[in-house]
Amino acid sequence: MGLCQAQLITNTLTRPALPQAVTDHAAAAAAANTSPDLDERVKEAILHAHLLDSYQRRLPRVLDVVNNQAGSSRWTTASRKTLNYQLLLLLDQVEGCGLERQLVEDSSTTLMLPHGNRLMQMRHDAGYLLSSPDPLPPMATQGEVLAASEGEDMPDLYPLSPFSNCRARDTYPTEECYAVDSPHLYPHTIFMHHNQPRMPHTEDVFKGMSLLYAFSHAAAYAKLVQKHSLGDLDKPITVQVVHINGPQYHLGVFQLNTLNLAPSAADKPVRNLFWTQEWETLFDSCKFKAGRGVLEGYNPKVFSLLRGLHAQG
Amino acid sequence: MHTHRQDRAVPLKSIRFGLVPQALLAPLHLPSAPLHQDAPQDEYSAAPQYPPILDTSPVSKRRRKQEEWHQKSKVELMGSMWVFLGHSTVQKGFGIRRGSNSGHRERQSEMLTTPLPPPQRVTTCHQTPHRGAEDDGAQHASLLRALVLPPPDDRPTLLGTPFAQFATRTHLQRELPEGYYGEVWQEAEAAADRVAGQVEQLISLNYNTQLSRCVVGGVVDLKPRIEAYWILGSLPPDNLLKKTRRGLPWTKLMEDDPMERPIQGYSTPTLGLRVCEGLPEVVGRGEGLAAAGEVPGNDLDPRSFMFKFKHRHATTVTGSWPSEGKQYGHLFLHTLDHEGRHADFYGSHNLPDALVHKAVVACFTQAHAHASYLGFGPVTELTYPLVQQSAFTDGRRWNTAIYQLNTCALHSEKPVDNPHNNILWLSEEEELFEGVDGDGVKGLNTSLLTSLLAMYLKKGIPNPDPTPYLALKHVANHPAPFEYREDFHKAYLRLSSNRPKHRLKPELYLWEKIYKVDFKTRPYDAPRRFFEPHYAQKDPGQERLDEHHTPYIPKSLRLESEKKVRYKPRINTEHLYKYD
Numbered sequence: 001m002g003l004c005q006a007q008l009i010t011n012t013l014t015r016p017a018l019p020q021a022v023t024d025h026a027a028a029a030a031a032a033n034t035s036p037d038l039d040e041r042v043k044e045a046i047l048h049a050h051l052l053d054s055y056q057r058r059l060p061r062v063l064d065v066v067n068n069q070a071g072s073s074r075w076t077t078a079s080r081k082t083l084n085y086q087l088l089l090l091l092d093q094v095e096g097c098g099l100e101r102q103l104v105e106d107s108s109t110t111l112m113l114p115h116g117n118r119l120m121q122m123r124h125d126a127g128y129l130l131s132s133p134d135p136l137p138p139m140a141t142q143g144e145v146l147a148a149s150e151g152e153d154m155p156d157l158y159p160l161s162p163f164s165n166c167r168a169r170d171t172y173p174t175e176e177c178y179a180v181d182s183p184h185l186y187p188h189t190i191f192m193h194h195n196q197p198r199m200p201h202t203e204d205v206f207k208g209m210s211l212l213y214a215f216s217h218a219a220a221y222a223k224l225v226q227k228h229s230l231g232d233l234d235k236p237i238t239v240q241v242v243h244i245n246g247p248q249y250h251l252g253v254f255q256l257n258t259l260n261l262a263p264s265a266a267d268k269p270v271r272n273l274f275w276t277q278e279w280e281t282l283f284d285s286c287k288f289k290a291g292r293g294v295l296e297g298y299n300p301k302v303f304s305l306l307r308g309l310h311a312q313g
Numbered sequence: 314m315h316t317h318r319q320d321r322a323v324p325l326k327s328i329r330f331g332l333v334p335q336a337l338l339a340p341l342h343l344p345s346a347p348l349h350q351d352a353p354q355d356e357y358s359a360a361p362q363y364p365p366i367l368d369t370s371p372v373s374k375r376r377r378k379q380e381e382w383h384q385k386s387k388v389e390l391m392g393s394m395w396v397f398l399g400h401s402t403v404q405k406g407f408g409i410r411r412g413s414n415s416g417h418r419e420r421q422s423e424m425l426t427t428p429l430p431p432p433q434r435v436t437t438c439h440q441t442p443h444r445g446a447e448d449d450g451a452q453h454a455s456l457l458r459a460l461v462l463p464p465p466d467d468r469p470t471l472l473g474t475p476f477a478q479f480a481t482r483t484h485l486q487r488e489l490p491e492g493y494y495g496e497v498w499q500e501a502e503a504a505a506d507r508v509a510g511q512v513e514q515l516i517s518l519n520y521n522t523q524l525s526r527c528v529v530g531g532v533v534d535l536k537p538r539i540e541a542y543w544i545l546g547s548l549p550p551d552n553l554l555k556k557t558r559r560g561l562p563w564t565k566l567m568e569d570d571p572m573e574r575p576i577q578g579y580s581t582p583t584l585g586l587r588v589c590e591g592l593p594e595v596v597g598r599g600e601g602l603a604a605a606g607e608v609p610g611n612d613l614d615p616r617s618f619m620f621k622f623k624h625r626h627a628t629t630v631t632g633s634w635p636s637e638g639k640q641y642g643h644l645f646l647h648t649l650d651h652e653g654r655h656a657d658f659y660g661s662h663n664l665p666d667a668l669v670h671k672a673v674v675a676c677f678t679q680a681h682a683h684a685s686y687l688g689f690g691p692v693t694e695l696t697y698p699l700v701q702q703s704a705f706t707d708g709r710r711w712n713t714a715i716y717q718l719n720t721c722a723l724h725s726e727k728p729v730d731n732p733h734n735n736i737l738w739l740s741e742e743e744e745l746f747e748g749v750d751g752d753g754v755k756g757l758n759t760s761l762l763t764s765l766l767a768m769y770l771k772k773g774i775p776n777p778d779p780t781p782y783l784a785l786k787h788v789a790n791h792p793a794p795f796e797y798r799e800d801f802h803k804a805y806l807r808l809s810s811n812r813p814k815h816r817l818k819p820e821l822y823l824w825e826k827i828y829k830v831d832f833k834t835r836p837y838d839a840p841r842r843f844f845e846p847h848y849a850q851k852d853p854g855q856e857r858l859d860e861h862h863t864p865y866i867p868k869s870l871r872l873e874s875e876k877k878v879r880y881k882p883r884i885n886t887e888h889l890y891k892y893d
Contacts, residue, residue, distance in 0.1 A: 044532075052634045053537075053632075053633055054630045054632055054634055055536075056806070290799045290802065291789040291801070292789035
């Protein structure tokens with residue numbers, strides 16, 4: 001579902017770029033990064049994850065009439081979470097603030113929230129969930145949030161409802177859980193591995209997914225760990241999200257200000273905020289040529305943005 | 314006396330009957346020097362040097378042929394371990410017929426023939442298939458197609474541990490070697506103090522411990538795919554082989570001789586750590602435990618230990634394809650997932666033995682796969698030992714192990730008569746912590762934590778010549794044409810994936826066995842099957858992977874100058890610059 005639809009479901013306003021703190025740190029890191037060694041190590045990690053990993057499996061048959069991706073081999077080394085893991089290791093070494101953070105793999109979060117007169121359930125599995133003993137600082141102050149909530153309008157999908165492609169069920173499990181059940185750890189970054197060999201979605205849908213995942217984890221943490229009631233939050237919860245599909249990286253920062261998802265027009269509505277930017281490509285192609293792995297079009301901006309995200313909190 | 318008459322022709326008139334002139338008998342042109350030539354002076358020596366006296370018995374002749382192939386497999390001439398791996402594994406198969414590329418055929422535009430490069434001085438790569446001791450019609454004798462698969466290392470079998478040790482020529486020591494971590498112990502203790510708090514947090518959250526985040530300069534593989542194959546000799550012959558030998562006059566006398574079988578091993582670690590330099594040896598390769606360690610013997614067929622025959626390509630993979638860089642396996646973490654199933658089948662009192670079985674198979678496979686990447690392998694013996702560390706854990710209980718690979722060639726009589734043996738040091742089971750409750754972690758075992766950190770921190774030593782038998786380190790450096798390297802690489806990856814084939818294995822149906830083999834009662838059937846003699850008969854087990862039709866080039870995609878070339882020319886795999 002697209003970004004507008006996700007905004008309406010999660011009562012969120014979007015910003016066209018990442019927060020200043022992240023971009024500043026990324027720019028500083030890129031400028032100060034005089035060691036080509038780091039770029040080489042990132043490239044090595046990419047080559048290893050995409051080409052040299054000897055895991056071979058048959059990919060599922062996907063009929064994509066729109067993009068017409070016929071002809072490519074189904075037996076490939078799909079890049080699993082290996083690249084992300086290598087990059088996380090590198091980030092830890094480079095930034096040095098991550099030694100106290102905990103990493104969970106294949107976490108699962110289930111959450112049920114009312115949206116107006118509907119009850120909605122979200123079940124999201126994150127590839128990696130990075131948790132930190134310190135919470136992320138809010139990227140927008142209370143005043144900014146209120147100003148934005150009053151000043152900006154939510155997108156309008158009329159005559160469609162934001163739940164138009166959601167399935168209503170009469171029987172459903174009612175268990176709710178947040179992936180990391182500890183009062184000492186706050187959510188820091190969520191990594192989603194899309195990893196489909198042929199991406200059937202547009203960029204808008206991609207962004208919408210990132211927003212939904214960020215929201216579900218932040219809201220699950222607020223509701224289940226902090227045991228917050230369904231209303232405005234005193235202290236906003238900030239969560240970062242990195243959504244990856246092969247070489248495409250979509251980064252976002254989400255600030256949860258309220259769990260009231262369908263405020264009526266009479267109340268002063270408080271909205272959640274989502275900073276995001278267009279997706280960035282980490283590299284153009286990574287292929288074998290006559291037995292040697294060749295990486296083309298490496299983009300160092302992505303790693304510096306990841307460093308910017310990693311350094312927060 | 315013989316005179317030279319070459320310049321004077323004798324007129325026919327002067328020939329009288331019965332008397333043929335000397336000139337007519339002598340050749341017309343005689344050399345002025347004597348007919349024999351002296352050898353060059355440097356070929357003469359004071360004492361006569363006779364060639365070695367060779368044993369001409371069939372067994373010795375076969376042995377010499379094998380040795381010749383083993384020497385060729387040393388890859389000095391083959392150029393790269395890729396080529397070695399490819400040529401040792403791509404010899405046999407059921408062929409890749411045109412159109413059976415799993416439905417994946419590239420357009421020919423990228424693969425049109427280019428003008429041949431000028432012939433360079435190239436080293437030739439022979440593709441002589443390795444013949445086992447029995448290759449005369451035994452149905453599963455096709456070397457690399459019929460592998461004896463052990464159960465995967467996460468399924469140890471009952472009473473299979475001594476055989477696993479025999480098959481890998483491993484001596485088992487029940488504790489870690491003393492003093493191996495001496496130089497990193499203090500560093501490890503300091504690190505243990507620093508991370509103890511985080512480790513406690515980790516444990517209390519029930520995670521897999523993330524100690525790998527401390528190591529700098531290594532590459533971490535998550536669930537690497539590690540496979541290795543080797544050829545195990547000194548096995549007692551099975552009944553089918555004995556029957557075959559009895560039936561042929563030149564093999565009758567060696568009916569009870571030991572046989573050898575290829576074995577494919579697997580290792581399934583959860584985490585693998587690779588670094589640039591290999592670990593130092595624990596004991597010297599020719600001394601002490603490495604030369605005199607006890608290894609159990611074996612009198613039984615591998616099938617007694619739940620080994621199964623399976624037709625598949627032999628693969629050797631170390632978790633990543635060959636590349637420069639960090640290739641030495643440093644540490645492998647395994648889980649104890651096998652315990653549930655093993656306890657259900659065989660009882661929980663057999664679990665310690667199961668761990669040893671798993672450790673032996675997994676450690677040998679890991680080390681052997683890496684040895685193959687370095688140019689050694691099932692027929693090429695190591696020149697220096699390879700050391701790797703492993704740990705088997707379920708989070709709370711830990712068993713650490715160090716494995717030193719001293720010998721990787723175990724064919725012919727080598728499992729029994731070998732100056733070296735491999736050693737596995739396996740520690741006793743220790744607990745990292747006693748339990749977790751509301752207050753936190755109880756009883757963190759800091760000495761175990763220190764020894765685990767020491768395993769991570771142990772440094773490797775540089776090796777000046779790690780690949781003595783590899784001339785070129787990578788197939789991309791080989792002087793063969795680009796097209797050949799590209800095709801070879803793709804073919805190698807395709808074979809390693811062991812994907813299902815389109816064609817079934819040739820099968821002798823029961824009715825054919827009755828009516829065509831045992832009691833030949835179908836004289837009017839043309840003898841065209843693989844077991845019937847005819848002009849195009851080919852033993853399916855001897856079919857080579859380069860015996861296949863090449864793809865068809867449509868007319869629109871042919872080069873202007875080569876409109877008559879209907880099929881893509883096939884590069885001769887022996888002489889890489891010629892086309893068949």
